[in-house]
Amino acid sequence: MSPTTTAQTPTGPGAAPAPRPVLAGIPAYVPKPPAPPAEGPSHRLFLNENPYPPLPSVAETLARAATEAHLYPTIQPERLTHALARRLDVPPAHLVTGPGSVGIYQQIGQALLEPGDEVVYAWTSFEAYPIVTRMAGAVPVEVPLAGGVHDLDAMAAAIGPRTRAVLLCEPNNPTGTAVGAARLERFLDRVPGDVLVVLDEAYFEFHRSPDAADGVALYRERPNLVTLRTFSKAYGLAGMRVGYAVAQAPIAEALRKCAVPCGVGRLAEEAALTALEVEGELLERVERIVAERERTREALLGLGWEVLPSETNFLWLPAGRDAERVAAGWERRGLLVRAFPDEGLRVTVGTPEANDLLLTAAKETVPPAR
Ligand SMILES: Cc1ncc(COP(=O)(O)O)c(C=O)c1O
Known part of the structure; x- marks a missing residue:
């Protein structure tokens, strides 16, 4: 080995493996010391x-499930998958679950993105989008919001030959605005069939406009659409970490392949099942x-x-x-x-x-x- 190579690639004691270069573009998470208790209510x-807080029925389920915490969950939460399939009237093969919808974003990155692919999304939007994109080695294409609302014309214009996915937050975090079903459908019609559209409906249940989009209705006719929802917001289970996606079988199967085994824990699955019962x-x-x-x-x-x-x-x-x-x-x-x-x-x-x-x-x- 030449001296130059030795200098660039230290070996022996003290040497450390180099993380993938793309991680340099991702903010580091540094665990903070526990915060001192707040003075007064916060x-x-x-x-x-x-x-x-959880309804008494959900809290009782959690207490009961806690007595089985020494047992593994199934590799993917089968009972929850079937309960969601019944609730949404979709085949179980169209469902994907994960530890929160952010977990499913990572599955999307692993299942569909290759280094150099472009991912189009509005900015400012959910802060996980640039992270998931960069983590896959893909290239973010950020399209500014117009007056706090997705600029769908500009997003359609940003789709090019290297675009692999579009991430669309409806309604949008952090601005709270929605584009509505009619505009959304016109946009979806403009997206090429080989570009995945991720419709992030984390706040679906809070959307009151008569023109609210419903990704679970839209995906049936659109093989390139993935609709993401979560138990964290309307169902009040953010601490449990359960999200799900609905997509046609080829995409759903690819996403399930990339799930962390047992990624939805037993307590999380039981809490989500009870939440569906007391919806x-x-x-x-x-x-x-x-x-x-x-x-x-x-x-x-x-x-x-x-x-x-x-x-x-x-x-x-x-x-x-x-x-x-x-x-x-x-x-x-x-x-x-x-x-x-x-x-x-x-x-x-x-x-x-x-x-x-x-x-x-x-x-x-x-x-x-x-
Ligand atoms: C738009 C959007 N998507 C996904 C999530 C993540 O939700 P989860 O708790 O299911 O990971 C959030 C959380 O704030 C969000 O705002």
């Missing part, structure tokens, strides 16, 4: 969580959250804040350069919201008490200049 309005009660909570969303938005508008219409469980305040200042001030009052520097604030709709506190804070804060 409200988590920064992760679009459901503010309500009516959970969807009543969703109604309450939607009503609170509208009440809070109207009140913020009345106070002079700009707030986009939302079809999700959060509100987007385009506060621009003031975003971080406002978030820091509200944090001191126990309201933990998410600032997107120089863009805006994403505020989860919380309990009525948390939303009232937010309104008090908003009243006592100077709104950003428009």
Whole structure:
């Protein structure tokens, strides 16, 4: 071995394997020390969580399932797959499950993306999109939102010969806006059949417009569509990590091949099964959250804040350069919201008490200049 080679590739004690170069473009996750307990009550309005704890029936299921925590789950959650198939009226072979829908994104990356493929998505949108794309060695093609809404014409124009996938967040995180079924279908008609479209419907249950798209209806006629949903938001099981996708058999089978074996744990599967059984009660909570969303938005508008219409469980305040200042001030009052520097604030709709506190804070804060 030449001296030069030795210098570039250290061997022996102290040498470490080099991670794949694409990981250099992905933010590092550094575990933080546990935060000291907050002084006074604080409200988590920064992760679009459901503010309500599990229903007693779900908590009882979890307690019962905990006594079997020494047993492996099935390789993929078979009972949940069949229950979802019945609920959605789709063949079980069209279902994919994963540890949250973010888990399924990784399966999509492994199953469909090759280095150098292009992935088109709007920006700003769900922050996992650039990570999943880069992790696969694929190239992000980010298409700016227009007024906080997907610019579907610009996205269609961004699709080229190297495009392998389009990621579409409907309604969009973080802006809360939706394009609706009619525009979405016109866009889907423009996407070549060999380009995968991932329709991310994490907030589907909160969408109230009469023109709301339904990916589970759309995928039946479209072999290139994958619809993603989750138990994390409307079903209030973010801590359990269960998401699912619906796609026609060839894509669904490819995604199931890339699932982490036993990636949905026993407790997670049992909790999701019970949540489906008591879905009516959970969807009543969703109604309450939607009503609170509208009440809070109207009140913020009345106070002079700009707030986009939302079809999700959060509100987007385009506060621009003031975003971080406002978030820091509200944090001191126990309201933990998410600032997107120089863009805006994403505020989860919380309990009525948390939303009232937010309104008090908003009243006592100077709104950003428009
Ligand atoms: C658009 C979107 N997709 C997916 C997810 C992830 O959900 P899960 O908890 O199922 O991984 C989120 C979470 O915030 C989201 O906003």
